[in-house]
Amino acid sequence: MIPFNKPHLGGKELWYIAQSHAKGQMAGDGSFTKQCQAWLEQRTGSHKALLTHSCTAALEMAAILADLQPGDEVIMPSYTFVSTANAFALRGAVPVFVDIRSDTLNLDERKIEAAITPRTRAIAPVHYAGVGCDMDAIMAIAERHGLLVIEDAAQGVLASYRDRPLGAIGHLGAFSFHETKNIISGEGGALLINDPALTERAEIIREKGTNRSQFFRGQVDKYTWVDIGSSYLPGEIIAAFLWAQMEEADAITARRLAIWERYHAAFEPLERAGRVRRPVIPDGCGHNAHMYYLLLRDLDDRTAFIQAMKARDIHCVFHYVPLHSAPQGRMIGRAADELRVTTDLADRLVRLPLWLGLEEEQERVIETALRVLTT
Numbered sequence: 263m264i265p266f267n268k269p270h271l272g273g274k275e276l277w278y279i280a281q282s283h284a285k286g287q288m289a290g291d292g293s294f295t296k297q298c299q300a301w302l303e304q305r306t307g308s309h310k311a312l313l314t315h316s317c318t319a320a321l322e323m324a325a326i327l328a329d330l331q332p333g334d335e336v337i338m339p340s341y342t343f344v345s346t347a348n349a350f351a352l353r354g355a356v357p358v359f360v361d362i363r364s365d366t367l368n369l370d371e372r373k374i375e376a377a378i379t380p381r382t383r384a385i386a387p388v389h390y391a392g393v394g395c396d397m398d399a400i401m402a403i404a405e406r407h408g409l410l411v412i413e414d415a416a417q418g419v420l421a422s423y424r425d426r427p428l429g430a431i432g433h434l435g436a437f438s439f440h441e442t443k444n445i446i447s448g449e450g451g452a453l454l455i456n457d458p459a460l461t462e463r464a465e466i467i468r469e470k471g472t473n474r475s476q477f478f479r480g481q482v483d484k485y486t487w488v489d490i491g492s493s494y495l496p497g498e499i500i501a502a503f504l505w506a507q508m509e510e511a512d513a514i515t516a517r518r519l520a521i522w523e524r525y526h527a528a529f530e531p532l533e534r535a536g537r538v539r540r541p542v543i544p545d546g547c548g549h550n551a552h553m554y555y556l557l558l559r560d561l562d563d564r565t566a567f568i569q570a571m572k573a574r575d576i577h578c579v580f581h582y583v584p585l586h587s588a589p590q591g592r593m594i595g596r597a598a599d600e601l602r603v604t605t606d607l608a609d610r611l612v613r614l615p616l617w618l619g620l621e622e623e624q625e626r627v628i629e630t631a632l633r634v635l636t637t
């Protein structure tokens with residue numbers, strides 16, 4: 263079986279884990295955590311990066327920093343992972359689902375303003391497949407209406423929009439280092455604080471609502487409970503593994519892009535024939551080859567394709583079930599319109615295997631997919 267995903271080792275992960283143990287600090291905010299945070303700040307230009315135990319945790323921190331109150335509204339796509347909505351719902355906020363663009367499957371910036379009400383407090387664009395949303399338009403809307411922009415850049419590490427790193431354009435950004443992402447630590451994430459005014463409180467929230475970070479910098483003579491918060495730090499083992507991945511990040515991205523380009527070239531004839539639609543990368547978007555997907559003709563076509571590939575020992579998957587159609591989404595969220603593009607494309611999208619080491623098996627995946635799609 264060719265799996266859909268296979269975690270990649272760069273080479274130094276286990277050595278760095280052993281070093282973290284030898285240094286005698288296994289809890290969070292050790293030397294590896296600091297190295298990872300400095301790397302993120304340097305590569306993104308963010309004012310401050312804070313490692314978290316997941317992207318979900320980073321989004322939950324962002325929701326607290328947004329000072330959301332029960333009944334406040336946050337605009338987001340329905341075609342996203344549940345964490346995007348859960349982070350805000352935990353604060354009592356209402357997810358307002360807006361349709362996606364048919365080209366990138368990103369939040370349709372042209373439909374945002376119609377969804378804004380007096381209760382709207384934030385916009386949460388999701389950079390699907392590591393392809394940037396139209397952030398210039400989104401930031402302009404946010405400025406006109408006094409809204410916070412929280413980028414869900416879970417899939418966007420080392421991707422860019424008009425030469426600006428994803429996650430570092432809005433007021434806050436969230437990364438994921440889950441094992442299905444490009445740069446991994448099993449579980450893991452980071453919050454990027456791009457508005458300096460939010461930095462001090464972000465550190466407090468991450469440290470269980472205490473000013474512990476200020477204490478260790480010598481800014482206060484003792485630390486105490488000063489705000490709400492939780493334990494959002496990853497342990498040093500996670501950070502050590504992640505640091506090894508960050509050292510190889512450019513090489514990892516280059517190899518993924520090569521796999522992505524091989525898929526893209528192989529399926530061009532089928533797209534010209536109207537059999538599939540390939541991903542669209544708009545001008546100005548520097549993607550990171552997080553995933554390769556195809557849009558098939560309909561749900562039956564996709565179901566048959568996945569089953570046929572599985573029968574040939576190749577694991578392909580569909581992606582999100584739109585949140586506005588989920589039981590919890592219907593209960594606590596609000597759809598801004600009929601979300602026709604979301605509903606249509608969610609039924610047709612299929613993801614192909616993409617992981618480092620697939621190079622040796624990629625021709626088999628391509629040849630099998632072409633046979634299935636042309637018979």
